[in-house]
Amino acid sequence: MYPPLKKYEISMKVPEIKEDQSLIIRLDGIKMSARFKNDEEMFSFEFYDTMKNIIQDVWKYFPFVEIAYSFKDEISLLIDKEQIQHNKYQNRIEKILPIFSGYISSLFSQYLPKELKKSPCEAFSFDARLILLPTSELKRYFRSRQALAMRSFIDRFCSYRYPSTTKKDKKIIFEIEKEIKAKKEWEPLYSGYVGFFDNGKWQVKIADNFMKCWDKYEKTGVKYETKKSN
């Protein structure tokens, strides 16, 4: 920046990430829940296709992402913290969050089918926040996100099909879960997508067995240098 103006610039750093901590960036679509539900109160298939396309492109724009998990209009990205701290980002929060938010928002606006837009140039936005947590709780974080995702799916499903069901009706809820899981085509709707490295390649899969395969996902995370040479 032009030196006389430099003094006015505010810089905010990501808090120091300790050895035993992990960094996640979580993005959340703005005003999308009401906007993209279909006739059955659920996010439409086209919406999930759009999210899948974004997760596929994550590697292209963010080579320092180790695992990406998306459900509904939210995306959690596990970051290679060393790259954020030491490469061109130099831990600058004011750069990191808008860059993530900007790319993801523009990818969404680009991939969303035109039938779902009110006008051809309609633009959408995702906010971005930092989540700093002990690495020992990482699995719990993703498990909770996926459980929350499933709960929100069941809530929507029930509000449309079984409006009088309460959360206390455990037996009915169990039956509903069975009904949902029997519909193979709904898998992306109730599980979301996971992006991860496998054999040096960025893979995107339906996240149904995400937590069952957690150890595999975690272990296949490769460092930036290796990814870069692919």
Ligand SMILES: [Mg+2]
């Ligand atoms: Mg949202």
